[in-house]
Every structure is written in C-alpha cells, then in structure tokens.
Amino acid sequence: MTHTWLPPAEYIATLPRATAYACLYFTDTHGRPFQLRAVQAAELWQWPGGNMDPGETPWETALRECREETGLVFTGEPRLLGAHFTSARDVDWPANHIGFIFDGGELxxxxxxxxxxxxxxxxxxxxxxxxxxxxxxxxxxxxRLAAIDRARRAGGTIYLEAADGS
Structure with a gap:
C-alpha cells in the first residue's frame, strides 16, 4: 500500500472538525459549587469559561473568559480537573466539542x-x-457537575464522554 502525502492544509481538510472550550470550576469555602446562569437559556448553568479564540491555549481561554464573565482574575496554577468530549453525531452542533475544566479553587x-x-x-x-x-x-x-466535583475532592482528573453530552 502506498501513501500519498498531502500538503498540511489539504490533510487538515480531511480531518474531523472540533471546537474547544475551557473554564474554571470554583466552590465557596464550604465546598459548594459556584455557577452562572446563561442568558441564552435560562435553564443552563455554567462555569466561568467559553470557547477558545484562535491562537489561545485552553488555560489562557479559561483565565480570559473568567475575567470577562465575572471580573475575577485567577492567579493560581493550572490544574486540570477534567476533559469533556461531545461528538458531533450526538448533539445539534456541526463539530465535535472538546472541553477543559480547570480547578479555580475556593472563592x-x-x-x-x-x-x-x-x-x-x-x-x-x-x-x-x-x-x-x-x-x-x-x-x-x-x-457533569457532580463528576467534576468528585474529581476535585479526590484530587484526580476525569475524562467525560457520553452520547448525551454529559
């Protein structure tokens, strides 16, 4: 079998599409999760975070989005609590969606x-x-919230993948 090498731009065009987000998971000093209610869907509660901009790392995204959405400037070190994958085949979104949830500590x-x-x-x-x-x-x-909370309490990291997006 022979392989035909494609120029990078052509090769990338053959790969699955994905968007990525990053966020910070905070609790108060009693271990109770802190979340934000989304304007676009009143039933949706989220952690401070959002989609990555071109050229950003997940950590840079989490810090920027947290500052923009809450005014909080997080200065701690990056500690990944979980990675989250949602397949484009499972949701109404034209690409896979990959998330990085970092520990924001206690507020x-x-x-x-x-x-x-x-x-x-x-x-x-x-x-x-x-x-x-x-x-x-x-x-x-x-x-998803409960899984991330368990990972933080256990001092570990989890990977989340499910057909229903959790």
Missing part, C-alpha cells in the same frame, strides 16, 4: 460578592450544595 465570600457579570452572557450567579444543584439543573448537566 471567599468577599470574592463572590465582588463578582460582576457580563449581562450579555449571564443573568445571575449562585452558590449551592450539590443536592440543591441537582434540583435546579438538567440531569445531563448535573452529572
């Missing part, structure tokens, strides 16, 4: 009170127990 009451939301993206923020979040969130999104 003090003062830091939480100082959060300034970007009103074009998020309408509110909340800190709740996992039990309270389970009642508030869709099952798929809660499974």
């Amino acid at each position: 003090t009451d003062e830091q939480i009170a100082g959060v300034v939301l970007d009103p074009s993206e998020h309408s509110e923020y909340r800190v709740r127990t996992l039990d309270a979040w389970e009642r508030e969130m869709t099952p798929r999104n809660f499974r």
Whole structure:
C-alpha cells in the first residue's frame, strides 16, 4: 500500500472538525459549587469559561473568559480537573466539542460578592450544595457537575464522554 502525502492544509481538510472550550470550576469555602446562569437559556448553568479564540491555549481561554464573565482574575496554577468530549453525531452542533475544566479553587465570600457579570452572557450567579444543584439543573448537566466535583475532592482528573453530552 502506498501513501500519498498531502500538503498540511489539504490533510487538515480531511480531518474531523472540533471546537474547544475551557473554564474554571470554583466552590465557596464550604465546598459548594459556584455557577452562572446563561442568558441564552435560562435553564443552563455554567462555569466561568467559553470557547477558545484562535491562537489561545485552553488555560489562557479559561483565565480570559473568567475575567470577562465575572471580573475575577485567577492567579493560581493550572490544574486540570477534567476533559469533556461531545461528538458531533450526538448533539445539534456541526463539530465535535472538546472541553477543559480547570480547578479555580475556593472563592471567599468577599470574592463572590465582588463578582460582576457580563449581562450579555449571564443573568445571575449562585452558590449551592450539590443536592440543591441537582434540583435546579438538567440531569445531563448535573452529572457533569457532580463528576467534576468528585474529581476535585479526590484530587484526580476525569475524562467525560457520553452520547448525551454529559
């Protein structure tokens, strides 16, 4: 079997498409997850983060998005809690979607009170127990939240992949 080598641009055109996001997972000092309510879908709660810009690393994306969405400037070291993969075949999105969830640590009451939301993206923020979040969130999104919380408590890293996007 002979291989025909393609120029890089032609070869890349044959590969699956993917978008990527990165975010920071915070809790308060009592271990309760901090999340933002998305403007575009009131039932959607998210961590501070978003899609990568061209030339950015996942870590740079997480820091930039956190600052833009909350006003918080995170200065800690990167610690990956989880990677998340959603296949284009499983959701209404024209590409695979890959996420990087980093540990943002604990926010003090003062830091939480100082959060300034970007009103074009998020309408509110909340800190709740996992039990309270389970009642508030869709099952798929809660499974992702609970898995990331477990990884952080265990000091580990997880990989999430599921047909339903969790």
